[in-house]
Amino acid sequence: EAGVAQSPRYKIIEKRQSVAFWCNPISGHATLYWYQQILGQGPKLLIQFQNNGVVDDSQLPKDRFSAERLKGVDSTLKIQPAKLEDSAVYLCASSLEPGSNSPLHFGNGTRLTVT
């Protein structure tokens, strides 16, 4: 099966600019996650979707970050305006229904550099 697709692979922007990341999960996976991974740390959950509804966005900095999954498939994560501390790898993951105990499958991420 095809894995989780993310684009772009790399992005360099200046602070105060906006940026968007795109994720296409594995076909049939109802649950989609966005994680932020700062260099040297483990990934940190930003937001979790179940189909097109938000399950958990408690760690999402909502003053500058937004995410949507309008049709319950693809998702976009946006940062506006970006800060230097947003430099990180943004990982998308997907899984079947949570109750199935199916593992999360991750994409290879988008590496964002804010200058």
Added chain:
Amino acid sequence: DAKTTQPPSMDCAEGRAANLPCNHSTISGNEYVYWYRQIHSQGPQYIIHGLKNNETNEMASLIITEDRKSSTLILPHATLRDTAVYYCIVRVGTAGGTSYGKLTFGQGTILTVHP
């Protein structure tokens, strides 16, 4: 979510077994133990998971103690390509609360396999 404790780094000779320990002394009855690894510039890769029985797949074996307070991931014949950060994670396995389904990553263990 229950927290896990892993050694920050370990070394292993190529061809030998790599045994990666993990402590999860506050694990609850409905929490599974998951192992992921992350190779440089890639997203985390699922390895194996279990509840209370030992598990084996084509990648590794997972040994969980009877009291479920600790576990060991075993890579039976380590290769240079197994050099990665290994994450031990406990995950809620049934519906309930905002932690349902998500993975919470710690710092992991950096495994270095030497020739």
